[in-house]
Amino acid sequence: MHNIASPQTNPRPTWRKALAQAIRDPDELCDLLDLPKEIRTSARAASKLFPLVVPREFVERMRPGDPNDPLLRQVLPLDAEAEEVPGFTVDPVGDAPSRRADGLLHKYHGRALLITTGVCAVHCRYCFRRHYPYHEEPRGLEAWEPALACLADDPLIAEVILSGGDPLTLTDEWLARLASRFEEIGHLQRLRVHTRLPIVLPQRVDDALLAWLTGTHLQPIMVVHANHPSELDDACRQALRRLVDAGVLVLNQAVLLKGINDDAATLARLCLELVSLRVMPYYLHQVDRVSGAAHFEVSEERGLQLMEDLRGQLPGYALPKYVREVSGEASKMPVELVSLSSVSQNFA
Ligand SMILES: *Cc1c(COP(=O)(O)O)cnc(C)c1O
Numbered sequence: 001m002h003n004i005a006s007p008q009t010n011p012r013p014t015w016r017k018a019l020a021q022a023i024r025d026p027d028e029l030c031d032l033l034d035l036p037k038e039i040r041t042s043a044r045a046a047s048k049l050f051p052l053v054v055p056r057e058f059v060e061r062m063r064p065g066d067p068n069d070p071l072l073r074q075v076l077p078l079d080a081e082a083e084e085v086p087g088f089t090v091d092p093v094g095d096a097p098s099r100r101a102d103g104l105l106h107k108y109h110g111r112a113l114l115i116t117t118g119v120c121a122v123h124c125r126y127c128f129r130r131h132y133p134y135h136e137e138p139r140g141l142e143a144w145e146p147a148l149a150c151l152a153d154d155p156l157i158a159e160v161i162l163s164g165g166d167p168l169t170l171t172d173e174w175l176a177r178l179a180s181r182f183e184e185i186g187h188l189q190r191l192r193v194h195t196r197l198p199i200v201l202p203q204r205v206d207d208a209l210l211a212w213l214t215g216t217h218l219q220p221i222m223v224v225h226a227n228h229p230s231e232l233d234d235a236c237r238q239a240l241r242r243l244v245d246a247g248v249l250v251l252n253q254a255v256l257l258k259g260i261n262d263d264a265a266t267l268a269r270l271c272l273e274l275v276s277l278r279v280m281p282y283y284l285h286q287v288d289r290v291s292g293a294a295h296f297e298v299s300e301e302r303g304l305q306l307m308e309d310l311r312g313q314l315p316g317y318a319l320p321k322y323v324r325e326v327s328g329e330a331s332k333m334p335v336e337l338v339s340l341s342s343v344s345q346n347f348a
Pocket residue numbers: 098105106107108111112113161331332
């Protein structure tokens with residue numbers, strides 16, 4: 001017997017509806033997960049520094065009653081964010097000096113990055129752009145003309161990266177228009193999207209997205225962001241499979257986060273599950289030293305030890321590159337090299 005009104009038969013909300021219905025009230029999150037009172041007070045205060053946002057679809061993967069749940073820890077505002085810690089700043093990766101036009105960052109050879117929006121479906125507490133001045137970036141398509149002209153003017157740029165914020169919070173109509181403009185620029189070969197939506201809001205991967213992403217002659221690449229194997233629920237797996245089946249090269253970047261994924265067993269599980277979905281583990285990032293995120297930092301020494309453990313148990317292709325971003329450098333830096341160069345400086 002089917003009861004049409006039962007919650008099981010309700011279709012999942014469209015991604016836009018789900019985005020609109022994401023949880024933004026710390027009290028609601030605490031109620032849903034049955035969290036203790038002291039956490040509630042702390043969450044309310046810290047959400048004033050950087051608002052709470054988390055889709056219900058992501059909250060459903062958390063363990064109720066557990067303040068240390070690894071998914072919850074990524075999104076729950078905490079008092080610790082208000083602490084001033086020396087070395088932690090508002091622009092730790094040097095975005096500002098690499099701005100070439102409104103919305104266009106060009107740091108590395110051959111690839112340029114567009115800050116398409118400040119909106120994300122989830123607010124990761126450790127986000128290195130949590131203080132980024134998004135309000136200064138373009139909104140309408142006309143406002144993008146200078147950035148498009150810059151891309152067209154530099155024949156060395158072969159890849160354009162849509163970043164943000166999260167570019168997949170924008171409509172497919174808008175993204176399709178942008179993609180067709182890229183297609184007119186002869187030297188562009190690859191279109192890359194940096195997004196967390198396929199993980200936190202998997203219904204975002206729909207026909208309309210696949211249509212524009214694979215509808216140009218540019219090679220489509222997507223870099224998703226999952227930090228813990230519990231993030232990869234069935235809906236998320238299905239979304240990743242759809243992308244790969246459509247011919248998109250899908251890579252994952254994770255951030256090494258204290259108390260969340262800073263153990264070899266968790267990281268190994270994450271990497272192997274990604275590989276089983278044909279998603280390649282790309283980067284494991286040392287957390288950027290953005291103010292408010294000091295309590296997430298794992299020492300590089302510990303990070304290197306974890307990488308050593310992973311090397312001992314994973315096939316080579318499942319091993320991410322452990323990197324950190326150093327302001328002013330020509331690429332993300334392998335943590336090994338950064339440590340070595342500081343050692344050689346000590347001996348110089
Ligand atoms: C991280 C980043 C990229 C991409 O670097 P890859 O090593 O190619 O993944 C490109 N541009 C900017 C500004 C970046 O911060």
